[in-house]
Amino acid sequence: MELWYTEKQTKDFGITAKVKRSLHSEKTDYQQLDMLETDEWGNMLVLDGMVMTTQKDEFVYHEMVAHVPLFTHPNPKHVLVVGGGDGGVIREVLKHKQVETATLVEIDGKVIEYSKQYLPEIAGDLDDPRVTVKVADGFMHIAESKRAYDVIMVDSTEPVGPAANLFTKGFYSGISKALKDDGIFVAQTDNPWFKADLIQQVYKDVQEIFPVTRLYTANIPTYPSGLWTFTIGSKIHDPLKVKDQRFTEMETKYYTKDIHFASFALPKFVKDLTE
Amino acid sequence: MELWYTEKQTKDFGITAKVKRSLHSEKTDYQQLDMLETDEWGNMLVLDGMVMTTQKDEFVYHEMVAHVPLFTHPNPKHVLVVGGGDGGVIREVLKHKQVETATLVEIDGKVIEYSKQYLPEIAGDLDDPRVTVKVADGFMHIAESKRAYDVIMVDSTEPVGPAANLFTKGFYSGISKALKDDGIFVAQTDNPWFKADLIQQVYKDVQEIFPVTRLYTANIPTYPSGLWTFTIGSKIHDPLKVKDQRFTEMETKYYTKDIHFASFALPKFVKDLTE
Numbered sequence: 067m068e069l070w071y072t073e074k075q076t077k078d079f080g081i082t083a084k085v086k087r088s089l090h091s092e093k094t095d096y097q098q099l100d101m102l103e104t105d106e107w108g109n110m111l112v113l114d115g116m117v118m119t120t121q122k123d124e125f126v127y128h129e130m131v132a133h134v135p136l137f138t139h140p141n142p143k144h145v146l147v148v149g150g151g152d153g154g155v156i157r158e159v160l161k162h163k164q165v166e167t168a169t170l171v172e173i174d175g176k177v178i179e180y181s182k183q184y185l186p187e188i189a190g191d192l193d194d195p196r197v198t199v200k201v202a203d204g205f206m207h208i209a210e211s212k213r214a215y216d217v218i219m220v221d222s223t224e225p226v227g228p229a230a231n232l233f234t235k236g237f238y239s240g241i242s243k244a245l246k247d248d249g250i251f252v253a254q255t256d257n258p259w260f261k262a263d264l265i266q267q268v269y270k271d272v273q274e275i276f277p278v279t280r281l282y283t284a285n286i287p288t289y290p291s292g293l294w295t296f297t298i299g300s301k302i303h304d305p306l307k308v309k310d311q312r313f314t315e316m317e318t319k320y321y322t323k324d325i326h327f328a329s330f331a332l333p334k335f336v337k338d339l340t341e
Numbered sequence: 342m343e344l345w346y347t348e349k350q351t352k353d354f355g356i357t358a359k360v361k362r363s364l365h366s367e368k369t370d371y372q373q374l375d376m377l378e379t380d381e382w383g384n385m386l387v388l389d390g391m392v393m394t395t396q397k398d399e400f401v402y403h404e405m406v407a408h409v410p411l412f413t414h415p416n417p418k419h420v421l422v423v424g425g426g427d428g429g430v431i432r433e434v435l436k437h438k439q440v441e442t443a444t445l446v447e448i449d450g451k452v453i454e455y456s457k458q459y460l461p462e463i464a465g466d467l468d469d470p471r472v473t474v475k476v477a478d479g480f481m482h483i484a485e486s487k488r489a490y491d492v493i494m495v496d497s498t499e500p501v502g503p504a505a506n507l508f509t510k511g512f513y514s515g516i517s518k519a520l521k522d523d524g525i526f527v528a529q530t531d532n533p534w535f536k537a538d539l540i541q542q543v544y545k546d547v548q549e550i551f552p553v554t555r556l557y558t559a560n561i562p563t564y565p566s567g568l569w570t571f572t573i574g575s576k577i578h579d580p581l582k583v584k585d586q587r588f589t590e591m592e593t594k595y596y597t598k599d600i601h602f603a604s605f606a607l608p609k610f611v612k613d614l615t616e
Contacts, residue, residue, distance in 0.1 A: 078359040078380035083345060092504070105353035123534070126608070259562050260396070285560060285568040285608070287534050292567015293560040320608040328606030331599040333401070 071110075073117060075290035076260050081117075083107060083288075089184050091289035094176040096228045096269055101184045107288060109184050111152055113177070114227050117288045119152050124188055127294065129321040130284040130329065132158035135217050135250045135298060136165075137312055137326060138305040139223070142216040145169070146244070148232065150221030151177030153189035159219075160191050168197045169215075173228050175201040193279055205231050211244035218245060220253035225264065233264070235271040238299065242275050250300040255281075259291035260335045266339045272299040280305055281340050282329040284320065295336070306330055346385075348378055348392060350565035351535050356392075357410040358382060358563075364459050369451040371503045376459045382563060384459050386427055388452070389502050392563045394427050399463055402529075402569070405604065406560040407433035410492050410525045410573060411440075412601060414581040416500040417491040420444070421478035421519070424504065425496030428464035434494075435466050436591055443472045444490075448503050450476040470596055480506050486516035486519035493520060495528035500539065508539070510546040513574060518526030518552050525575040530556075533611045541614045547574040554616050555580055559595065570611070581605055 069087070074080040089101040089109065100112040105139040106119030119127065132155050136142050143166045147155050151172035156174055159168045170192065178199065181189040192199055200207065204220075218241055222229035231237060232253070241251045255268050265281070276299030286294045298305055306327065313323045332340070344362075349355040350507040364384065375387040383396030394402065407430050411417050418441045426447035433523050434443045447453055453474065456464040467474055475482065479495075493516055497504035498557065506512060507528070516526045530543050540556070548554040551574030561569045573580055580600065588598045607615070 072357060076381055078381070080357050082355050082357050084353040106351055107354070283560075285558075285566070287566035287568065291560070291562035293562065319610045322606070322609050322612070324606040325608060328603035331597070331603030333595040333600060334597050335594045337597070 071104065071112070073112075073115060081288065082178055085111070087126065090180050092176060094174050096174045096224070099174075099176055099180065101180050110288075111177070111181065111185065113223055116224060116225065119154060119185070119188065120288050121185065121187070123287050125319040126286050127166050128154035128158045128188070129281075129318050130296065131155050131219050131221055131252060131254065131317070133316070133321045134282060134296070134305055134326060135219065135252045137298065138298075138303050138308055139217055139248070139250050140303065140312065141334050143167070144215050145212070146171065146215045146218045148208065148218065148220045148222065149173070149229065150219070152181040152185055153178070153192040155219055155221050156197055157188065157191040160196060167195065167234060169200065170197065171200045171204045171207045172204050173203050189310050205237060205240070208237065208240040208244050213244070213246050215245055216249055218249070218251040220251065222254065224256065235274070238272050238275050241299070241302070245301065248302040250298065250303060252296050252298045255295045255297045257291040257293055258295060258339060259293065262339055265295055265297075268297050269340050270326070272297055276300055278302070280330055281332060281336070283287050283332065283336065284329060299316065345377070345452065346387070348387075348390060356563065359384070365452060365455050369449050370477045372464045372498070374449075374451055374455065376455050385563075386452075387455065387459065388498055391499060393498065394429060394460070394463065395563050396460065396462070396564050399429050401559050401561050403429035403433045403463075404593050405557075405571065406430050406494050406496055406527060406529065408591070408593070408596045409557060409571070409580055409601060409604065410494065410527045411437050413573075413575065413578050413583055414492055414523070414525050415578065415587065418442070419490050421446065421486070421490045421493045423483065423495045423497065423507065424448075425494070425541055427456040427460055428453070428467040429473055430494055430496050432463065432466040435469055435471060440589065444475065445472065446475045446477050446482045448476070448478050477579045480512060480515070482516040483512065483519050488521050490517070490520055491524055493524070493526040495526065497529065499531065508543060510549070513547050513550050517573070517576070520576065523572065523577040525578060527571050527573045529571045530572045532564065532566040532568050533570060533608075533614060534568065539609075540570055540572070543572050544615050547572055551575055551578070553579050556603055556607060556611070558607065558611065559604060
């Protein structure tokens with residue numbers, strides 16, 4: 067018997083992956099959590115029927131969420147990750163020596179638990195002494211934080227289920243208050259082929275709050291369309307104006323200094339969403 | 342009943358698309374040809390079980406094959422497209438006013454016939470007076486051409502079936518002879534997630550023949566991994582050194598001047614394939 071996991075990324079299109087076995091399946095307090103062992107992608111974390119990360123391609127998302135804002139900020143000491151219970155973004159954040167504290171606020175403790183068990187090379191750094199893990203509502207944590215962080219990264223699921231309020235203007239406004247005076251935030255904002263309206267709306271909302279608003283992309287093969295977007299809101303620092311000497315040597319598999327700048331060059335139909 | 346077309350892009354991973362109906366299905370002299378009407382992508386041309394183009398995302402591939410080399414060449418008058426029977430690359434080539442002749446050499450006349458019927462907005466310009474359509478073997482046409490073309494574009498299927506000899510060093514050597522003294526060629530060279538070896542081999546082969554060899558990428562959601570590569574071999578002109586004033590206004594949906602340069606910024610794991 068062959069087992070295949072098929073994800074409908076839209077109602078009419080999807081991906082399908084051969085599965086060796088299901089490692090874990092559970093309805094948590096917040097979502098359906100599945101951990102699959104696949105032939106092509108290694109272990110794969112699926113939340114509410116959507117691929118969150120896989121061992122083979124996880125580096126793209128995690129590097130591109132973390133390094134673009136962290137190299138944009140001249141001296142990021144205090145970093146917050148909202149969501150991101152698999153620990154991949156934290157792993158990349160810790161590659162920056164200036165970072166003194168990295169706080170992870172994940173609503174679903176089960177994501178952390180099963181990532182540690184089945185995605186150890188992604189979640190391994192959650193036990194680092196610089197890291198504080200809070201199992202709590204990211205929206206509430208943001209509302210309670212004032213001028214606390216240099217960089218905030220929103221590593222959420224899609225705007226359905228537990229992450230719905232992480233795509234609202236009220237949330238971005240809270241983020242602005244939770245950031246220091248030269249703070250930067252980044253959020254994953256889905257793909258331009260199937261979710262153009264979402265990207266357009268978020269960009270507009272962020273632009274009304276942050277002086278510097280930028281959209282960038284990366285190729286993530288297990289995400290819908292393979293082209294993912296990230297929206298940056300920044301109070302002062304512009305990711306397009308980072309000086310050469312700011313880029314320090316770092317071991318990566320996707321991110322480079324050239325990719326940093328090139329990722330902001332948008333295909334015409336994507337650029338149109340920001341105008 | 343729901344009909345879904347599933348393409349195994351590797352033996353363990355693929356895409357699946359809801360199908361309204363099969364418009365045409367035929368075993369031609371060269372390959373299995375299917376034209377599907379899909380819900381997500383519009384009409385879709387499938388050769389030997391691999392998506393070649395769809396109405397919704399075709400612009401990416403066709404623009405990126407055509408405009409990168411054509412804007413790199415200072416004055417492209419005579420252009421050859423090998424393969425590309427759907428006509429999409431020709432449509433983009435004709436947007437360049439300097440082009441006096443555009444020759445299409447497609448081995449399978451059925452691809453042209455059914456593209457004209459079911460993909461009219463892609464194939465429509467094949468009847469333009471500047472265009473010559475030859476139903477013939479591209480490998481042979483190249484072997485018989487000497488200093489004939491300014492730009493050659495290889496818009497082939499994968500290196501199995503009729504296109505196998507279009508991925509050989511002998512072919513690239515023939516292309517060099519078929520090009521004028523400042524000629525440029527580009528070939529589609531698959532994706533870096535599943536076909537790293539192919540990219541590496543082609544790059545090495547092209548580099549041994551052409552002084553300027555470059556790899557660039559584009560996001561094509563219906564192709565494996567969503568990240569497609571193109572390899573350029575050029576005798577003189579460097580796509581990274583195109584002057585600002587060379588870029589003329591042109592209606593596109595993906596290609597822009599910024600994308601031209603940014604597409605050569607490679608993710609680290611892709612860059613490694615060229616070193």
